[in-house]
Amino acid sequence: MTTVETPGQVEPPRAMGRLGPMFAAIWLAFLLDPVRAAWTDLPAAHAWLGLVATLVFAATYLALWIAVRTDRARLVQVPPLRTRLVWMAALSGLAAVMVAALGQVGTASVVYLAVTVVMLFPVAVFVPVVAALAVAVLVTGVALPGWEHSPWLAFSIIAASLAVFGVRSMMNRNLELIRAHETNAELAAEQVRNRLARDLHDILGHSLTVITIKAELAGRLFDADPERARAELTDLERLSRDALADVRRAVEGYRDLTLPGEIARARTALAAAQIDAALPNSTDEVPSEARELFAWAVREAVTNVVRHSGARHCEVRLSPHAVEVRDDGRGVPAGATHGSGLTGLQERATALGATLVTRSLDPGWSVAVVLR
Incomplete structure (x- = not known):
């Protein structure tokens, strides 16, 4: 024991x-x-x-x-x-x-x-x-x-x-x-409480709002459009399960594996580095099975932006099938290989049947994980 x-x-x-x-x-x-x-x-x-x-x-x-x-x-x-x-x-x-x-x-x-x-x-x-x-x-x-x-x-x-x-x-x-x-x-305990409160706010704030709106919409559509109401209820169940999973991970200390938590973490890190950030306000459209992989992608790509890019602007794009992090920094020199972080991300993506795509921009660099 x-x-x-x-x-x-x-x-x-x-x-x-x-x-x-x-x-x-x-x-x-x-x-x-x-x-x-x-x-x-x-x-x-x-x-x-x-x-x-x-x-x-x-x-x-x-x-x-x-x-x-x-x-x-x-x-x-x-x-x-x-x-x-x-x-x-x-x-x-x-x-x-x-x-x-x-x-x-x-x-x-x-x-x-x-x-x-x-x-x-x-x-x-x-x-x-x-x-x-x-x-x-x-x-x-x-x-x-x-x-x-x-x-x-x-x-x-x-x-x-x-x-x-x-x-x-x-x-x-x-x-x-x-x-x-x-x-x-006491300070460490207070820091943990504050972090947990912040994470729960970031994770639940938007999700509960969307869940409430969809529940009200499904109620209004129940008689007028049963098929759409059923679709809204199905989406409502998925959102509820995703929010519950994110809360469990945050409470257990695995906040680095939650997509809403990583978006919030990216906002803090980019602001501290004085990098203008364009981040999604919602993660609801991302399928449940892809949320953890996308969270790792945001974490690794934003970390590289903060540490190495010298960028002034960073954007995170989310869709049901892909996540992309792009910046206007110096990019990666020709012939350079992926670091251990991107290599680990590529292994995770491959294990889930996804693809890691990196490319140069003018100016800047893009890191994306795309579901097949």
Whole structure:
């Protein structure tokens, strides 16, 4: 069974979706020192306060990480400012409680504060904040009685911030690529819809008008001229079948095999090449069995006119037995052979019992397919 992939649909990495929180929880191991210090001082009140604050801090940080990752999965780079400020206030308050209850060992939370600022705020905000946090742990380690100088903690703050900034930048680039992919997919889908609408209009617009007129005529002739009414009904059935076949081909993506579609395509191509075009307004008189062959003939001949002729005028002539494309360009040099396109067209014509006729005009060139 074939699986159809919808444009713009991105399959999420399911394994990472389950393991992501576990991966984030590993980095909470740096909070083991505050937990151990609090456990050692139990049952003192400050120890209980420090232990609870540390556990709640760890849970809050893990919840923030999961929330940010969920937002990224929805292509949201950062949550609203109010939400970011709430996260920062909650973690900062818990970190302050940890330091107040446990002393210097509680400053392990400062690394997570720095990482949180990097995750949630732009460069202009997090750079001075991270620098201030690093300076703060250095100053307090020297200024406060009983505290030790902690350059390693300051280094950890800077290193963790740089690492998270690199990850954040990579994720932002991935989000931009995903958005660009989705935008391209939407534009491609819109282009397909527009092309299909244009093709259906070109195919059905005239055909339905003719069908309506013939149906009205057959109704008026039903009593006055039954034989002519029967002929009109027979022609009406043929036109309906041809229009249905053209619509099916267009919907299936084979618009290059429909004669009305190729006439419309020729009009667009010639206008883009600034070549004056004289094209038929109707393809109804062409027999059903010849429409695909005539479509190939129009396609190949008009393509050659646009690419090679240097013409200023091109005309497509249709009849029940032939299609001809003529131009007033430079023609084909004497002794030149057919290209692969005309050779393929000749093979198609021969297979259906038709003849490919090419001839020079004064000026210009003519390509015709004639039914035998």
